[in-house]
Amino acid sequence: MSAKEFMKWSSELFDEVVRASGVKRAVDKLTLPIWSWALRNSLFPLHFGIACCALEMAAASAARFDAERFGFVFRSSPRQCDVLLVNGWVTTKLRPDLRRLYEQMPEPKWVVAMGECAISGGPWYDSYNVVQGLDTFIPVDIYIPGCPPRPEAMLDGFMKLQDKIRAEMKGTFLED
């Protein structure tokens, strides 16, 4: 038996024993609130400015509104993020890139549609180049209405997302 085979055999054995004995269920149940607490209090939205709402996103993370006190720190790489904040109209040229950004983000992940344009096309309802709503190609968790929403509204939307994560109780100690 090679080292690689031994690792595979031992981890499978361990996994089977933990599952069969009910230890996995107990550990999952015990650690679930901790996972949920950690997930909702360290939301890292993607730093991706599209249009008008991007300035309100910047204002929300700046001095007066200070989003960091709620645990939202903007990161520039989709690999480090768990919230895709779409703040502007989605054009047909941007659509594949946005889809790819969403797919590059690791699970668990959430999507926030900020502003009328991302929700439903907004003032560009009859435009030939604007996708009428982000939810036509990405599942959306939270909608923040406004054109553009005030920073307070954006913070409120993120707190709604925290409530949603609390209610979802996602996260397990051992992968299924």
Added chain:
Amino acid sequence: MAEMWINMGPQHPMTHGLWNLRVKVEGETILDAEPVIGYLHRGWEKLTEYRTYPQIIPLSDRLCYGSSMTWSHLYCLTIEDLMGIEVPERAEYIRVVVLELQRIASHLMWIAAYGTDLGLLTAFVYCMRERELFLDLLQSVTGARMTYNYPRIGGVRNDLPPDFERDCLRALDYFEKKIDEYEEIFDGSEIFLMRTRGIGILKPADGMNLGVTGATLRGSGVKIDLRKHDPYSVYDELDWEICTHPDCDCYARYRVRMDEMRMSCQIVREALKKMPAGPIRVKAPRNAPKKTAYARVEDPRGEGLMYVIGNGTDKPYRLKVRSPIFVTVSAVPIMLRGYKVADVPSIMGSVDMCLGETDR
């Protein structure tokens, strides 16, 4: 070393807005660059053909969200020219006040983003703090933080609120002290000076040949400002100077914008002092005559121009927008050639990109 093309964008912390910069590099040196825009194109000019004249005002707010007021003002100027409307003097003064407040807010947004690009996060927090002051002032006038929908064809929507002059002067007094603070942060930072001095040279002749306007051209030492050379509103009745800097580099563009903020404070003070009483709006006709008209203004980013063709109905036949950044972005290869990849954020940040008006 092998040459290759690198994509910087569309999702990249360097891009303010949404665009893609393709850079041809050999090692660390930039040989060529090619901006790719169009990620925000929503057919603005086509959409205006289906909307009545007053309905286009909120749309023109969303042309450039960094300085909404100048674009809706420019639209109203164009239509006033088309319909032949004389705007009351008080409305012109109110427009000058809100335009200059908007210019300060736009420059503050730029300098906040520029500070973040070059590793001065303190500057971001400080500048956004003072930007809120001006957003509060504009909110007390218009009711919105960013997209105001305030100018009207033939005047402005509403008069200044009571005590506006007091609040405005108080904010300006406070802000003028803060500009000195920013200068200490920026000019006292060795890193900032290293990353901006002698970087991104745009010679005056190149700038003029490529149609670059605004603070970018004034940073190359060319003394041009449409508020002086083609005065609109009441800029010719006010006493102010054009700010230029002869260095042609990123630092010169930063200096020009800092000086412009001071100059804007001066213009607001004078306009508030000279503001006459009287009506703020005249009634505009519903339909425009069959003719063409154009107007141009000094946007915080450069020269904005709108050209309209009326056809006797209540909708424009064609509305063309000349965006300053669409032209400036074509000068990017000249500014970038010969510098290092690490200089891209400082050069591209210094032209103050706004993609909403570029892609339209």
